[in-house]
Every structure is written in C-alpha cells, then in structure tokens.
Amino acid sequence: MAEAKSGLNITAIRDDFPILKREIHGRPLVYLDNAATSQTPTQVIDVIVDYYSRYNANIHRGVHTLSQEATEAYEGARIKLQEHFNARKPYEIIFTSGTTHSINLVANGFVPFLEQGDELLVSAMEHHSNIVPWQMLCEKTGASLKVIPMNADGELVMETFHSLLNENTKLVFCNHVSNALGTVNPIEEIIHAAHAVGAAVLIDGAQAAPHMVADVQALDVDFYTISGHKVCGPTGIGMLYGKEEWLNKMPPYQGGGEMISEVTFEKTTYAGLPHKFEAGTPNICGGIAFGAAIDYLNGIGFDAIAAYEKELLEYATERLLSIEGLKIYGTSKNKTSVISFNVKGIHPYDIGTLLDKMGVAVRTGHHCAQPIMDFYQIPGTVRASFSFYNSREEVDILVECIQRAVQMLS
Structure with missing residues (x-):
C-alpha cells in the first residue's frame, strides 16, 4: 500500500485501527460506511x-x-x-x-x-x-x-x-x-x-x-x-x-x-x-x-486528510462510472468523499447485501434523507463513504464486488 500523493502513510494510519484487521464472511473487511460512523483508532480506545x-x-x-x-x-x-x-x-x-x-x-x-x-x-x-x-x-x-x-x-x-x-x-x-x-x-x-x-x-x-x-x-x-x-x-x-x-x-x-x-x-x-x-x-x-x-x-492534519480524500473520491468516481448501468447521485463540483449510486434495474438493498457477503460494508436506503430520494424518484441508493484510512486497493475491491453482484442479480 503506497504512500498517497498527499503524503499520508496509509499503511501506518491503518495500523491505528484494529477493526480494519477483521474478516467478514472469511474476507478482509472493507469498511466504506464512514458517513454513518467512523472507526476508532487505538489512541482513542x-x-x-x-x-x-x-x-x-x-x-x-x-x-x-x-x-x-x-x-x-x-x-x-x-x-x-x-x-x-x-x-x-x-x-x-x-x-x-x-x-x-x-x-x-x-x-x-x-x-x-x-x-x-x-x-x-x-x-x-x-x-x-x-x-x-x-x-x-x-x-x-x-x-x-x-x-x-x-x-x-x-x-x-x-x-x-x-x-x-x-x-x-x-x-x-x-x-x-x-x-x-x-x-x-x-x-x-x-x-x-x-x-x-x-x-x-x-x-x-x-x-x-x-x-x-x-x-x-x-x-x-x-x-x-x-x-x-x-x-x-x-x-x-x-x-x-x-x-x-x-x-x-x-x-x-x-x-x-x-x-x-x-x-x-x-x-x-x-x-x-x-x-x-x-x-x-x-x-x-x-x-x-x-x-x-x-x-x-x-495530529494527522486536516489539509492532508482533505487532499487524500479528494484523491480517493476522484479515483472511486472514475472506477465506479466504468460499471455499465451505474448512476451516481450528487454530482456537485464541491463535495466530500461520499458516492451515492444505483445500478439500473437492481434494488440498492440487494447490492448492499451481496457486498456484505464479500466483506464490503456500505450503507443502503434513504440515509435518513427521504426528501432527497423523493426528489430523484428512487427508493434509495447504495452509499460508499470514504475516510482517510481507506485505500485505493479497497476502491478496486468495491468495484470488483459490485461487478460480481451485478452479474449475480442480472
């Protein structure tokens, strides 16, 4: 896991979070539900x-x-x-x-x-x-x-x-x-x-x-x-x-x-x-x-956090949009590292459930923001939200698992 362009040592940072070493259903945890709750480092524990x-x-x-x-x-x-x-x-x-x-x-x-x-x-x-x-x-x-x-x-x-x-x-x-x-x-x-x-x-x-x-x-x-x-x-x-x-x-x-x-x-x-x-x-x-x-x-520095999360957001956006039928909701030029999306013809809950079986934690539903979903006339979205302790490798795993889920549900 290489050092980010922002200068953050992602490997060292990830070592601060013991939960990131956990396996879910026999696979390494990829935690992408940070907008709901962030993980806690050893220094706080x-x-x-x-x-x-x-x-x-x-x-x-x-x-x-x-x-x-x-x-x-x-x-x-x-x-x-x-x-x-x-x-x-x-x-x-x-x-x-x-x-x-x-x-x-x-x-x-x-x-x-x-x-x-x-x-x-x-x-x-x-x-x-x-x-x-x-x-x-x-x-x-x-x-x-x-x-x-x-x-x-x-x-x-x-x-x-x-x-x-x-x-x-x-x-x-x-x-x-x-x-x-x-x-x-x-x-x-x-x-x-x-x-x-x-x-x-x-x-x-x-x-x-x-x-x-x-x-x-x-x-x-x-x-x-x-x-x-x-x-x-x-x-x-x-x-x-x-x-x-x-x-x-x-x-x-x-x-x-x-x-x-x-x-x-x-x-x-x-x-x-x-x-x-x-x-x-x-x-x-x-x-x-x-x-x-x-x-x-x-101690990490909010400027470094912001720069790295911008890298992750841009990389994840590009990779996710390569999936056929995937639509991102929320395309403001000024946004943080949150991507809400759906895949055409598939309910977000079904994608989220299969991603969990593959060790990937995302949020599905209306995210306690039902008026937004009503505006887009959708039942909800899959939301992948990234933090400074996430990696490009985890983005790649997310994309691969979504592609597998789409094949299973199509």
Whole structure:
C-alpha cells in the first residue's frame, strides 16, 4: 500500500485501527460506511480504557482526587473543542449526546421566541434530524417551515433561497455537507444573507467535521453541531456550539442536577453556561475520548486528510462510472468523499447485501434523507463513504464486488 500523493502513510494510519484487521464472511473487511460512523483508532480506545481503569468518577461535585482528575480531563476536552472550532469561550461549547440532541436543544430553546407568521427555512437535502425538530417547533408556535430547493446535481438553488428570505424569517437551517450526496453547501453565503434579514442560523456540521475544520467565529454562525462518532470518537457524545448571547437567552432544555444554581420548593435558579444545558451526569468518558479523537485528527492534519480524500473520491468516481448501468447521485463540483449510486434495474438493498457477503460494508436506503430520494424518484441508493484510512486497493475491491453482484442479480 503506497504512500498517497498527499503524503499520508496509509499503511501506518491503518495500523491505528484494529477493526480494519477483521474478516467478514472469511474476507478482509472493507469498511466504506464512514458517513454513518467512523472507526476508532487505538489512541482513542486507550483513552477510554485508561479512564475506566484509573479515574472513573463523577465530575464537578467531588472533592476527592478521582473526581478532580475526571473533571480536569472532561473540561480539558471542552477546551480542545473550543480551540478546534475557534469558539470565543469554552462555555460556548455544550456537550450533548450528538447532533440530534443538539438540534432538539436549540429547537426547544426557540419556542418562546416564535409566533404565528414567523418563518423558518430548511434546505431540501437535510438529514431527518434537521427536519423533524423544526416541524415540531412549528406545531408548537404556529411558525411555518419553508424549503430551499435543490437541483439535479445535488446543489441548493441559491436564487430561490435569497427570494425566500424576508423580515419574517427567524431561523435558517442547513447542513454543511450532505450525508446522502456529499455536497458541500455554501454556508458562508447562507449565513451572511440570513443575518442580513435578522435571522439566526444553525449549521449541521456532522458530515463536515471529519473532512474540514469550521471556524465558527469566521463563519459568524449562531449554532454549529457535530457528533463524536463521525470524527473517530465514541457514540453517544456530541457538541453544540452556540453564540453566548443566544445561549444566555434560551431556556434550559432539561431540568435536573448540575444545571441549577439554587433549588427550593418555591423557586429554582439556573446555573451559568455551559452547565445550564448539561443536566445530570454526562457521558464523561465520551467527552474525554471526543477530545482525544480531535487530537488524533489534528495530529494527522486536516489539509492532508482533505487532499487524500479528494484523491480517493476522484479515483472511486472514475472506477465506479466504468460499471455499465451505474448512476451516481450528487454530482456537485464541491463535495466530500461520499458516492451515492444505483445500478439500473437492481434494488440498492440487494447490492448492499451481496457486498456484505464479500466483506464490503456500505450503507443502503434513504440515509435518513427521504426528501432527497423523493426528489430523484428512487427508493434509495447504495452509499460508499470514504475516510482517510481507506485505500485505493479497497476502491478496486468495491468495484470488483459490485461487478460480481451485478452479474449475480442480472
């Protein structure tokens, strides 16, 4: 396995991921479902083991040594995320269980600020997690939800977006990168235009975070969300970045321990940021490992990751299009290493099932983005999503296995 043009030593990187040595149905695992969940390197696994082996304790409230060590590591991870995303203050980083939790937290927080006649804008290529909470918010407040359409290339129709914006627009939601198509959306333009009419903006960064670094101050975004399991961290941990002024205005999402200042039966006062939004015992180990995962990725370097994944995307696109009857959905010029495709006359589920029998893990279905599939009038796609630890040899195996599957199903 040769060194990539980007300079990454792919062999050494792959050695960091023990799961990549596994066999599936007697064949070496080819893991191409990174848009759903990335794999976890030994450097992060060791941090998890170390936490439970040496200093497992509840945080913030304890005076004993284990609690203090756990608190220091957990809050240290918050600072790592603050620095990585260039937030102004550590308390603008709220730990959540993931992007879905983060979006629901914001949706709940905006209930007091909306009324009938207000409008929310959402893009046509969102994950269900960035659609359903806003529909629920509209039901609670009487606000209406409007959709920014997309075109056949899987790009947002920005002319329509600008025409939809008006003084009634209060919130705009868009993913930074489409999980189903890989499209990188023009979020700078979206944020600037939304702010010009006084609207706040939430960007779902779950799919962008493994491939690029978002500078939240440079973007001037109001809210930005990611999930740890997309960036080589554990599941069940995520991050909401919010501007301090918005986080101070929004009411708490949950009540309980940690998020309070004083509790009496007559009245409760709430703690300051970030604890106001972090009720109960958090996923302490998850937060610490989340920070370790960010350290790991920064150690490799996001510029090198982006360059190598661009190589993989171009190579995989060329190889896949050599298969007769294969159609790729999402052909934006600006996209990450995700390829959604179908083969004419064959259901995506059937291809995915046969690929699994040959050791190749891909995702099939609508990828929690059913409106996109409805736009293309298809039941779903096969999605191959690549990470920096994938190789050209794995692309070749994917192509060979698809060809075999097509022969079996034709």
